Amino acid sequence: MKKSHLRYLQCPVCGRKPVLVDHRISGSEISRGKLLCETGLHFFPIVLGRPLIIKDNSIANWLPPINKALGINIQESYQDSLGRLGEMGIEGALSRNEKVKPCRKPFNDENYFKYYDRKILNKAKYRKSGVFFNYYNRMRFKKYSDLKFIKNSGNEMFNKFLDICLCLKPKKILDLASGSGSLLTSLVNNAKEIDFAYGVDNDIFCTWSLQYRLDHLKNAGRTEAFGVDVRYLPFKDNLFDLVTCNVSLTEIQGISQLLTEAFRVLRTGGRLVICNLSEPFKSNYYQTESSSWIKMKDIKKFCKAADLFFDFPRFNQFAEQIGFKGNKEFFFSRNNNDYFVKVWSKTI
Numbered sequence: 001m002k003k004s005h006l007r008y009l010q011c012p013v014c015g016r017k018p019v020l021v022d023h024r025i026s027g028s029e030i031s032r033g034k035l036l037c038e039t040g041l042h043f044f045p046i047v048l049g050r051p052l053i054i055k056d057n058s059i060a061n062w063l064p065p066i067n068k069a070l071g072i073n074i075q076e077s078y079q080d081s082l083g084r085l086g087e088m089g090i091e092g093a094l095s096r097n098e099k100v101k102p103c104r105k106p107f108n109d110e111n112y113f114k115y116y117d118r119k120i121l122n123k124a125k126y127r128k129s130g131v132f133f134n135y136y137n138r139m140r141f142k143k144y145s146d147l148k149f150i151k152n153s154g155n156e157m158f159n160k161f162l163d164i165c166l167c168l169k170p171k172k173i174l175d176l177a178s179g180s181g182s183l184l185t186s187l188v189n190n191a192k193e194i195d196f197a198y199g200v201d202n203d204i205f206c207t208w209s210l211q212y213r214l215d216h217l218k219n220a221g222r223t224e225a226f227g228v229d230v231r232y233l234p235f236k237d238n239l240f241d242l243v244t245c246n247v248s249l250t251e252i253q254g255i256s257q258l259l260t261e262a263f264r265v266l267r268t269g270g271r272l273v274i275c276n277l278s279e280p281f282k283s284n285y286y287q288t289e290s291s292s293w294i295k296m297k298d299i300k301k302f303c304k305a306a307d308l309f310f311d312f313p314r315f316n317q318f319a320e321q322i323g324f325k326g327n328k329e330f331f332f333s334r335n336n337n338d339y340f341v342k343v344w345s346k347t348i
């Protein structure tokens with residue numbers, strides 16, 4: 001992490017300024033240390049150069065959001081996780097659903113040190129070197145540097161998304177739930193001039209991978225990957241010109257909180273641009289009458305209660321309730337799925 005980015009940060013618990021303590025610098029990077037909130041109550045580690053400004057219990061390996069909402073710590077397919085909902089029945093599922101809680105309690109300092117565990121650090125070092133390992137069947141590239149950050153990738157929807165973002169000529173960019181950063185790296189590589197671009201994800205391994213890729217781009221000094229829960233952003237109000245989120249809504253529990261935070265960190269006139277599946281649950285097989293499957297209306301009920309993404313119109317309605325004004329929208333069909341790309345602006 002570069003010291004210059006500190007001035008844009010705030011504690012996600014109390015909103016105060018963080019101060020850098022016990023740190024070590026290697027080159028221009030803070031390689032390790034702590035960000036201690038001015039109150040002295042909340043602190044966040046910088047591990048192998050990555051600031052993990054996140055509640056310890058939000059640091060996650062990937063889980064289907066329905067499992068997250070049900071408190072089931074098992075990695076499985078969306079279909080299997082929907083099956084669980086069916087087995088429980090809608091009333092049972094609703095009674096287990098834990099709502100996303102506000103982030104007011106101090107973090108548990110002691111727990112953080114488990115992330116300095118040798119096993120975790122070794123995995124992180126591996127990722128920091130740019131080598132992608134088989135990760136919940138998400139392995140695609142042997143090495144991140146193999147990726148070409150080209151604009152005309154042949155994916156019409158991605159190109160549209162990228163074009164919209166680039167036309168806005170943003171100087172300060174935040175990419176929510178960046179994963180390993182296909183959007184952010186393409187954006188940074190094709191943007192003419194940026195002040196800074198940040199990527200955030202609660203999967204801490206993604207942050208090392210993303211930084212590896214960002215470091216290989218011409219804007220490396222102005223980019224940073226943070227371990228962050230998108231529902232509790234550690235950035236100051238009115239900071240960004242552009243907030244993006246690429247195909248991640250279906251993986252996040254707490255989308256209305258995500259929208260509220262995106263609104264807060266955008267400057268007036270700033271844009272939120274999102275690309276996502278329009279209707280993740282449209283397939284008929286969720287609607288079979290077999291006892292282990294669940295009806296569409298119950299999925300909808302559960303998504304509403306658990307603040308999960310259900311469909312584009314409801315999401316759009318949320319965005320408008322929060323204060324966003326809808327601008328352009330585009331719809332695409334890809335691999336038998338419908339997607340939207342939509343731009344909202346923060347106008348007060």
Ligand SMILES: C[S@@+](CC[C@H](N)C(=O)[O-])C[C@H]1O[C@@H](n2cnc3c(N)ncnc32)[C@H](O)[C@@H]1O
Nearest residue numbers: 177178179182183201202203229230246248252
């Ligand atoms: C489909 S991937 C993102 C792809 C990425 N946007 C891109 O352009 O390549 C979805 C990501 O959402 C992240 N995620 C899910 N819930 C999150 C949360 N509450 N806070 C931060 N990241 C979250 C997951 O860790 C995962 O990396």
